[in-house]
Amino acid sequence: MTAPGGTLKDRPADGRVGVLVVDDQLLFREAAREVIAATPGFELVGEAVSGEQALRAADELCPDLILLDVRMPGMGGVEAAARLHKAHPDQLVVLISTEQPDVVERRVKTHDAAAIVPKHCFGAALLRSLWRMYGSAPG
């Protein structure tokens, strides 16, 4: 099943955390897919390759957690985060970037994204701690 917002996966009904991965880089999406699949309690609900796709996917797939790359063609992660926050304040948005977090941090309003994490640090441990820290009170 596909949605205009991106590649769609069945929404888990067992209370697992639905994750939307947004990045134009296939390599990262593949790696993220593996990490999420290998992390109990988390389920990949969809993927998007741009900010615009992310907005549509967030509407249709209602993910709990959105991993959003900062640098993408078209609408970048910073603007998408602001819009997502406005549209779905209940969804947890985490910005990921190859830049140093402090460089990104200056450009993001504090409430738009829960966290900014270096891309290469992404892993099961980070996913779990992110959900533990922000999951109960997203935004």
Add this chain to the structure above:
Amino acid sequence: MADIAETTSTRLRPRTSTGTAVALTGALVTTAALWFVAANAADEDRALSMVTRGLAIALPIGLGAFRLNRNPGDRFAKLLVAAGLVFSLTSLAEADGAVPYSIGRALVWVVEPVVVYLLLAFPTGRITTAVERRLVWAVVLLAGLLYLPTALIEEGFPTPNPWASCGEQCPHNALALGSAPEVMDVVRPLREVLSVLLFGAVVVVLWRRTRRVRPMLQHALVPVVAIALGRVVALAAYDVLRATDGQSDATGVIGWLYLFSLPAITVCFAIGLVNQRVFAAGALERLALELGPHANAANLRLAMAEQLDDPELRVVYWLPGDPGRWIDETGWPVKPPQQENGQVVTKVNDGGQPVAAVVHDAALAQDPKFVEAASVYALATLENERLIGRLHGSLRELAQSRARLVAVADEERRRIERDLHDGAQQRLVALRIKLELIAERLQELSPHDAAALRELEDVVETTIEQVRSFARGIYPALLAERGLDEALRALARDCPLPTAVYTEDVERYSHEIEATVYFTVAEALQNATKHARGVTAATIHVRGGERLEFDVHDDGEGFAPETAFTGVGLVNFRDRLEAVGGEASVRSTPNYGTTVSGSIPLEVGT
């Protein structure tokens, strides 16, 4: 320009030795005439007669030779030479022998038509108007009907006569066939009155022409009118005095004056021609001033028309090609320039090839050198302007190509940075994530292997950081995405030197401008960090507005101003700024640090 300067008018033939040959002939003829006068003239008048005749012969031939030397086709010069030769024959009137004396006396009557023709043909050598032509014919008829034939019916020529120093004791008329004193009593006063009237008419015609012609010719004609008037007055006075008292001193003096008027005419021709050249020089000078350093084809035509006093003057240009064609100053094709409707053509050639042609009033053609000089000068100015235009064009192209080089270099930097970001960085990131994934799986099964993998993760992480830093150095992603303000702040944060950034009205600009300012500031900071001594802090100021201005100041020891712009970095800095039309400066004061400043004009839309 050398080619233009060498240009010659095709109307002029190459300089020949005609002038020299004429001058030599003139010298021989004058010497022979003087010898003849010296041998024959009456003692008391010998010296005066020699001087008068010598000048009357030598001056016109000399002036003619001088002008022929400049222009072998000069018709007036040829007339002058011919007149000099005719005048030389009147020396026979000094002969003691009746036959040469009679021939000499008869030839004196030919002098006057020649003088009239010369006066009216000055300075072109041509009789142009019908009135002038009729006048010449009238004088010729007068000489042919009332003077020359009387040689056959008079026993003696009228005496005294300024052309013969024999006074009242002259040889008899060897040409006389008979005597008709009753006819002569009528003819003599009639022809004298007619002569004065006709010469007076010549003066009037010349005077009217002087008022009609262009200033340049006016300057030439005035002395000629003056001498013609003086001569007719002298002639009238002489006739009256001779009729009343032929022996008086006054008659003798006026006679000599009349004779002297002959060489004086040549002197006046010379003065007129000099006047004309002085006027031409003035006109050229005014032309030069009027054209100034930046002439174009339109104001060139106007300036030439005004200074050459020919409102109809046109300049047409030869457009080389296959086939080439003539165009006017607006680039419109025109028919080939040709002589018509009182206009003549002075062509300007460059190395045998036509460049342009000036179509002007035929009156100007009497001084082709002047028209040629004016044309060559004007075209040289135009050529200069064209060359300057071409130079400006080249400089503009150079600046544009420099800007293009900078733009291409910036684009290349951005491409490399993107490739690094999308390629190596992403692979390393994926590698790091997958290593962590495997390490996590192995954690329980084989903690030792997991630890080894995590060590590898550290290596990958270091590599990621290095690639990122390298990519940012090549072209900071932040600059492309967020602009100067943020990119410079990030630059300042990364700088080992404490650096403050102040910005004012800084917006987004073209890639070229943003990259120029960013890399210039980066380079200045790097210089301050690496090379300047005693630096503890730096500040970056950037101001937007009509120009984007920036300076980078450090508090180091500074350096002597003369060493400014010697380092490769500083030269690069200036080159980079100039490529986007900006300016650069470096101020350094010992103990007060160094300030690198740049200013870039901002056009709407950058």
